[in-house]
Amino acid sequence: MATGRDVAQLAGTSTAVVSYVFNNGPRNVSPETRERVLAAAAELNYQPNALARALSAGKTSSIGLIVPNIANPYFGELARALEDAALAHNHLLIIADSAGNPEQETRHCASFLGRRVDGVILVSLFDNPDLSAFRRENVPVLVLHPIDHAHGVSSLTIDYEAAARDATAHLLDHGYDSIGMLNGLGETAGAQQHRAGFEAALARHAERNPGVTVRAEERPAEISRAAAARIATAWLAEPDRPRAIYSTTDEQAFGVLYAAHVNGLRVPEDLAIVGFDGTEQTEFAVPPLTTIAQPIRQISNRAIELLVRYVPDSPVHELFAYTLTRRSSCGCEPS
Amino acid sequence: MATGRDVAQLAGTSTAVVSYVFNNGPRNVSPETRERVLAAAAELNYQPNALARALSAGKTSSIGLIVPNIANPYFGELARALEDAALAHNHLLIIADSAGNPEQETRHCASFLGRRVDGVILVSLFDNPDLSAFRRENVPVLVLHPIDHAHGVSSLTIDYEAAARDATAHLLDHGYDSIGMLNGLGETAGAQQHRAGFEAALARHAERNPGVTVRAEERPAEISRAAAARIATAWLAEPDRPRAIYSTTDEQAFGVLYAAHVNGLRVPEDLAIVGFDGTEQTEFAVPPLTTIAQPIRQISNRAIELLVRYVPDSPVHELFAYTLTRRSSCGCEPS
DNA sequence: CTGAAAGCGCTTACAG
DNA sequence: CTGAAAGCGCTTACAG
Numbered sequence: 001m002a003t004g005r006d007v008a009q010l011a012g013t014s015t016a017v018v019s020y021v022f023n024n025g026p027r028n029v030s031p032e033t034r035e036r037v038l039a040a041a042a043e044l045n046y047q048p049n050a051l052a053r054a055l056s057a058g059k060t061s062s063i064g065l066i067v068p069n070i071a072n073p074y075f076g077e078l079a080r081a082l083e084d085a086a087l088a089h090n091h092l093l094i095i096a097d098s099a100g101n102p103e104q105e106t107r108h109c110a111s112f113l114g115r116r117v118d119g120v121i122l123v124s125l126f127d128n129p130d131l132s133a134f135r136r137e138n139v140p141v142l143v144l145h146p147i148d149h150a151h152g153v154s155s156l157t158i159d160y161e162a163a164a165r166d167a168t169a170h171l172l173d174h175g176y177d178s179i180g181m182l183n184g185l186g187e188t189a190g191a192q193q194h195r196a197g198f199e200a201a202l203a204r205h206a207e208r209n210p211g212v213t214v215r216a217e218e219r220p221a222e223i224s225r226a227a228a229a230r231i232a233t234a235w236l237a238e239p240d241r242p243r244a245i246y247s248t249t250d251e252q253a254f255g256v257l258y259a260a261h262v263n264g265l266r267v268p269e270d271l272a273i274v275g276f277d278g279t280e281q282t283e284f285a286v287p288p289l290t291t292i293a294q295p296i297r298q299i300s301n302r303a304i305e306l307l308v309r310y311v312p313d314s315p316v317h318e319l320f321a322y323t324l325t326r327r328s329s330c331g332c333e334p335s
Numbered sequence: 336m337a338t339g340r341d342v343a344q345l346a347g348t349s350t351a352v353v354s355y356v357f358n359n360g361p362r363n364v365s366p367e368t369r370e371r372v373l374a375a376a377a378e379l380n381y382q383p384n385a386l387a388r389a390l391s392a393g394k395t396s397s398i399g400l401i402v403p404n405i406a407n408p409y410f411g412e413l414a415r416a417l418e419d420a421a422l423a424h425n426h427l428l429i430i431a432d433s434a435g436n437p438e439q440e441t442r443h444c445a446s447f448l449g450r451r452v453d454g455v456i457l458v459s460l461f462d463n464p465d466l467s468a469f470r471r472e473n474v475p476v477l478v479l480h481p482i483d484h485a486h487g488v489s490s491l492t493i494d495y496e497a498a499a500r501d502a503t504a505h506l507l508d509h510g511y512d513s514i515g516m517l518n519g520l521g522e523t524a525g526a527q528q529h530r531a532g533f534e535a536a537l538a539r540h541a542e543r544n545p546g547v548t549v550r551a552e553e554r555p556a557e558i559s560r561a562a563a564a565r566i567a568t569a570w571l572a573e574p575d576r577p578r579a580i581y582s583t584t585d586e587q588a589f590g591v592l593y594a595a596h597v598n599g600l601r602v603p604e605d606l607a608i609v610g611f612d613g614t615e616q617t618e619f620a621v622p623p624l625t626t627i628a629q630p631i632r633q634i635s636n637r638a639i640e641l642l643v644r645y646v647p648d649s650p651v652h653e654l655f656a657y658t659l660t661r662r663s664s665c666g667c668e669p670s
Numbered sequence: 671c672t673g674a675a676a677g678c679g680c681t682t683a684c685a686g
Numbered sequence: 687c688t689g690a691a692a693g694c695g696c697t698t699a700c701a702g
Contacts, residue, residue, distance in 0.1 A: 001472050003695055014673045019697055026698075030671060045471065050449045051390045052695035055678050060386065070418075070430075071411035071615070080406050083432050092446065095405075095430045097418050111427065114385045136380065137336050225619045258619040280406070284560045284593040286621045338679055349689045354681055361682075365687060387679035390694050 002044035010040035022048055054116070062092040063307055064112035064120040066105055070097045072223070072251050074277040074294075075123065078144070081300035082121065089308045091118070098125055100222075105129070113137065119307035127188045129153070140311050142303050146189040154306070154315045156299050158322040160190055163292045164197025164246070165204075166324050167274045170290070171244045172205045174331045176272055178215040180235065180242035182228060182252050185220050194248045194276075217242065221252060228255025229262075236263045236271065244272035244330070250279045253289055257329070268331040278325060288327035288334065295320050337379035345375035357383055389451070397427040398642055399447035399455040401440055405432045407558070407586050409612040409629075410458065413479070416635035417456065424643045426453070433460055435557075440464070448472065454642035462523045464488070475646050477638050481524040489641070489650045491634050493657040495525055498627045499532025499581070501659050502609045505625070506579045507540045509666045511607055513550040515570065515577035517563060517587050520555050529583045529611075552577065556587060563590025564597075571598045571606065579607035579665070585614045588624055592664070603666040613660060623662035623669065630655050 004018045011018070013033055020027045021037045029037070040046070054060040063086055067075040079095050086093040094117065098105035102125045112120055113133055119140045122129065128151050134141045135152075143155045171179055181198045184191050195218060202216050221231045228247070235241060236259050247253035253275030260271045267273055267287055275282055278293025299320055306312060326332040339353045346353070348368055355362045356372045364372070375381075389395040398421055402410040414430050421428040429452065433440035437460045447455055448468055454475045457464065463486050469476045470487075478490045506514055516533045519526050530553060537551050556566045563582070570576060571594050582588035588610030592602060600606045602622055610617055613628025634655055641647060661667040 005695080015696075016673065016675095016698075017671090020672090023697085028671065033671080045468065047445065047449045047468075049390070049451060049695050050446075051386050051395065051451060052678090053697075055384070055386045055390055055680085056695075056697040058678070058697090069415070070405065071408055071415050073406055073408060073411070076406035076408070076411045079430075080404070080432050080434070083405075084434070092429070092450070094427070095414075097415050099415070099419070110382065111385075114382045115427070116384060116386060133380065133382075225616065229619055254616070254619055257621060261621045281560065281589070284564055284589055286592060286596045340679080350680075351682075351690085352688065355688090358681080363687065368687080384679050387694090388681075390696085391679075391681045393681090393694070 001049075002041075002046045004046070004048065006044055007037060007040045007046045010044065011036040013037060059118055060092075060116050061090060062094055062115070062117050063304065064094045064096065064108070064115070064117040065122075066096045066098055066108050066112075066120070067123045068098050068100050068125055068223070070095060073279045073281055074250060077279060077296055078123075078300065081296045082304065085301045085304035086308075089304055091304070091308055100125065102126060109133065113139070119311075121303055121307070127186065140307055142306060144299060144303065146193050148189055149315070149317060152315050154312060155317050156303055156306075156320065157318075158292075158294055158320050160193035161197040161200070163276065163322050163324075164194045164248070165201045166197075167246050167276065167292055168198045168201035169205070170324060170326075171246060171272060171274060171330060172201060172214065174244070174272060176244040176331075177213070178240070178243040179217075180245040181216070181218040182232065182245055182247045182256060183218055183220050184223050184248055191220075191248070198246060215240070215242070221255075223249050223251055225251055225255040225258070228252035229258045230255075232256040232259030233262050236260060236265060242271075244274075247273065247275050250275040250277040250282055250289065250291055253282070253291065253329075254285065257285060257289070267329050272331050273329040275329075278323075282325070282327070285329070287329050290327045290330035290332060291325050293323045293325045295322065336384075337376075337381045339381070339383065341379055342372060342375045342381045345379065346371040348372060394453055395427075395451050396425060397429055397450070397452050398639065399429045399431065399443070399450070399452040400457075401431045401433055401443050401447075401455070402458045403433050403435050403460055403558070405430060408614045408616055409585060412614060412631055413458075413635065416631050417639065420636045420639035421643075424639055426639070426643055435460065437461060444468065448474070454646075456638055456642070462521065475642055477641060479634060479638065481528050483524055484650070484652060487650050489647060489652065491638055491641075491653050491655065493627075493629055493655050495528035496532040496535070498611065498657050498659075499529045499583070500536045501532075502581050502611065502627055503533045503536035504540070505659060505661075506581060506607060506609060506665060507536060507549065509579070509607060511579040511666075512548070513575070513578040514552075515580040516551070516553040517567065517580055517582045517591060518553055518555050519558050519583055519587075526555075526583070533581060550575070550577070556590075558584050558586055560586055560590040560593070563587035564593045565590075567591040567594030568597050571595060571600060577606075579609075582608065582610050585610040585612040585617055585624065585626055588617070588626065588664075589620065592620060592624070602664055607666050608664045610664075613658075617660070617662070620664070622664050625662045625665035625667060626660050628658045628660045630657065 096108040275291035282289035431443040610626035617624035
């Protein structure tokens with residue numbers, strides 16, 4: 001492939017000038033020279049080598065993203081929004097999938113370090129991911145879920161506890177007296193906040209409705225349709241099955257929806273469901289799913305902005321607004 | 336960050352040897368020297384700079400993938416399988432999303448060229464994508480869908496026409512006498528093959544059942560749940576609505592499922608549905624969707640293999656086996 | 671406004 | 687088995 005030298009030669013100038021033209025700086029170039037360079041470049045189909053540029057300039061203009069499963073639509077939508085935002089800043093988003101495997105997450109981190117990404121965005125499988133290597137090399141890292149502030153990592157997230165409280169309270173407002181929560185596996189900060197919100201809503205409800213008892217139970221499941229379907233199918237077959245289920249991800253909510261179908265239960269007449277994430281698919285579920293909608297675009301735009309423009313020198317923890325999108329799966333009237 | 340020179344210095348050797356150690360070649364290194372290098376590297380947290388390596392070695396060990404929408408689960412599953420395969424060959428998969436925008440696909444192609452990827456895998460928005468730049472630079476390209484062989488691009492795909500024929504025939508075997516096809520937009524090779532298969536099944540059925548008339552109609556829709564839902568909702572509200580619909584993607588099939596729900600139609604009692612792609616979600620649809628399952632893993636493994644090991648010097652067109660996964664949406668007994 | 675040259679951090683013939 | 691050095695293709699002070 002043609003190099004800057006080839007272009008310079010054909011244009012009768014130096015490689016420095018070719019660089020100035022293609023980068024619009026840092027020095028000025030006379031209009032005539034610029035024309036000659038551009039013409040030569042077009043003739044030779046010149047495409048600057050991004051590797052050489054990155055090596056020389058000391059930055060790659062790339063950002064790494066690690067998600068647990070890119071086939072999960074929430075992460076797909078997230079990746080899409082992040083890529084749009086990165087592109088708007090002329091950065092490349094490198095998407096890596098940890099496939100639910102902690103070791104693979106660690107491998108991807110090392111690989112990103114080797115590729116000298118300018119920043120990384122992480123949806124971690126660990127409650128306390130080891131980010132010391134990034135810290136050592138001064139590579140900014142952003143985590144897109146709750147994380148213990150003591151870990152010293154920046155996070156951009158909605159308030160899971162408040163959202164879980166609202167979701168549960170909404171189910172309680174419908175009058176359901178037996179509510180299940182399908183949480184994720186493990187004691188991550190996210191899982192703990194979901195639980196805290198769930199319990200807070202129950203406590204408040206008990207306080208306001210003396211004498212009324214609501215049965216509540218939490219069960220864990222891997223975050224996948226298949227796992228949620230399996231666990232919920234068994235759960236809903238029990239005689240004292242819950243009347244409503246709060247799922248901590250949409251992916252699991254779809255599994256619960258399926259489990260209801262398997263058990264011949266109507267939604268919402270026999271079982272109410274609320275999901276979490278607000279993926280586009282929830283609108284087209286049968287019936288449409290009520291869910292906590294995350295502001296994916298806003299979080300994504302801010303994440304990229306923080307990584308490419310206003311790199312914080314100490315950890316930041318920004319909270320974003322969520323909305324409870326009411327649809328028929330919880331018992332609300334279809335709109 | 337520590338460089339190879341730092342490591343060489345600490346280990347009391349040269350950068351060449353450091354390189355030999357980290358690449359296991361191309362020269363041998365005595366066990367003692369190797370030990371010293373490894374120890375020094377560990378002490379300095381040395382991580383070879385992949386950019387410098389690529390620039391020097393003349394290959395990036397990276398493969399570019401462009402899909403129309405990474406939030407579409409089919410492409411998510413595909414990306415995941417391709418990444419696994421690439422990783423197994425120590426390659427990086429760079430995922431790019433054209434967001435249904437042809438110009439963005441073109442931009443991504445240029446960007447891949449600039450990043451000097453070793454190969455590209457494409458799910459194109461164009462019927463005849465302009466791949467001349469890759470050809471000029473000798474970058475192998477693989478397209479994962481039907482494409483006119485005259486275009487000179489390699490393709491890895493299932494036989495869409497045969498699959499469409501089987502799917503349609505299956506619906507006809509159920510005895511439905513009015514069948515709709517929800518195709519993609521535009522006259523791509525894929526859309527044409529879907530149509531050809533659909534019509535072939537109808538023709539054969541007519542031949543074998545003289546006197547029996549089956550109504551058939553094709554309608555186009557953008558490949559998204561929302562678009563398919565909108566179009567199918569109107570279609571199913573018509574008095575002579577189809578009794579069964581063959582959707583050329585699962586994503587559209589989910590939209591049709593939703594449209595049936597909106598129209599108060601039961602699936603499969605009032606409307607039978609068959610999808611295409613075999614995404615994992617189809618298993619957990621309500622009711623589970625019958626679909627043409629693509630061998631995603633096999634196609635992905637082969638694609639990576641062709642790009643990193645047996646780069647073909649002239650276009651290849653490999654056909655993979657698909658399966659019709661029967662579930663209840665078409666009227667088959669739930670298994 | 672422009673050019674010659676050093677340097678980014680590797681790899682790899684070339685010597686020894 | 688090991689080292690000195692050229693080179694990959696850019697960017698960017700340094701001169702002029």
